[in-house]
Amino acid sequence: MQSGVREPWLLTTARHAVLLLFVAVSLWPVMDVISISLRPGDRLRSTEWQLIPENATLDSYRQLFTEQPFLRWMGNSLLVSLAVTATGVAVAAIGGYAFSRFRFAGRQAMMISILTTQMFPATMLLLPLYLMIAKLGLVNTFLGLGVFYVSTALPFCVWQMKGFYDTIPPALEEAARIDGCTRWQSFTKVILPLATPGLVITALFSFMSAWSEYLVAAQVLQDSDMFTLPLGLKSFQASMSTQWGLYAAASLLVSLPVVMVFLVLSKHLVSGLTVGGVKE
Known part of the structure; x- marks a missing residue:
């Protein structure tokens, strides 16, 4: 028109x-x-x-905070989700930069392997990853749960950051190197600030993959004191009855942090999703 x-x-x-x-x-x-x-x-x-x-x-909300360990579940979920987010962002930022800027033996094969892992659901990795953390003695620990979440979120995060780095001209780094910056300084002071939208997408995906996940947590965590929010909400459901009021109230409260994260990071989401989708 x-x-x-x-x-x-x-x-x-x-x-x-x-x-x-x-x-x-x-x-x-x-x-x-x-x-x-x-x-x-x-x-x-x-x-x-x-x-x-x-x-x-408002009895359902009152019971959540007075008669149920809801705050403990939320604290556990926050601890795991923030740790997974920090680890995922750090590793994806460095790994994506390596794939984007360096040429080394096995690079293409590794990139294809990362892309191939996205074709299969995370549940297919449940058994081998569980056996691995069991041998390491990490069952029923937040560290073992974090290993699960980071390993399943990293392929997408690394590929996302690699695509975003491809849109940043290498000439900017070369200019910084001429001005006396080291490779690390040019990466942290020049490239990372320009890659903020990509980092936001990576952080959001990492947070979401840990915040609302149930199946893996149900296998790894066995102590009720270590339950995350999805496991805590599942405890409201019994074989013969379900506490629907508590279920509904907790579901609303669980969604609030995600909505707040989306609102805070919304200005970076569109550019992060579109600019990073380039072909090498």
């Missing part, structure tokens, strides 16, 4: 109507969970749907 020519109002209205429909479909499950968390008892369904139900109560 030519610039300066306004599109018909009917087309604009239809476009907004479709967007509002998708927004409503996306928000409906969230509003349903909010309603369940406010219902007295453990009622999953009611005859009439209301966002704020009759006799609404």
Whole structure:
């Protein structure tokens, strides 16, 4: 459409109507969970749907903090997720730079191997990784769980950072080297600041892969005091009944850190996802 020519109002209205429909479909499950968390008892369904139900109560939220070890679960999840994020960002930043800037024997084979691992689900690695950490005596430890998460998140993170470094002209480093910087100084002072969007994507992916993961944590962690949030939420579900109020309230609280991270890092997300997707 030519610039300066306004599109018909009917087309604009239809476009907004479709967007509002998708927004409503996306928000409906969230509003349903909010309603369940406010219902007295453990009622999953009611005859009439209301966002704020009759006799609404905050007992589920109160029980989470007073009768359940919710804060301990959240602390465990934060510890594991932040450690995985820091490790993933550090290793991916250096590994991606090596693949982007250096030519060495086996480079192409290693890159293909990294890309190939993304074709298989992480559950396929569950048995060999579990045997490995069992031999190292890391079962039922946060370190063993972190090894799982870092090893499954790193392939994507390294490939993402490699693609982002490819978009940064090597001439910038050469100019820094001429000015007296070492290779490490040119990397940390010139390249890393320019690679901030890529680092943000790497950090977000690493955090998400650890924050909401359940299957691996259920196999590695056996002590209830070490449960992360997904394991803690699963404890609300029994064979004969489920504490739906606690389940819904905890689900909302678990999602808040992720939403906050997205909001804080949103300005870097688009450029980080698009600029890094270049062909070598």
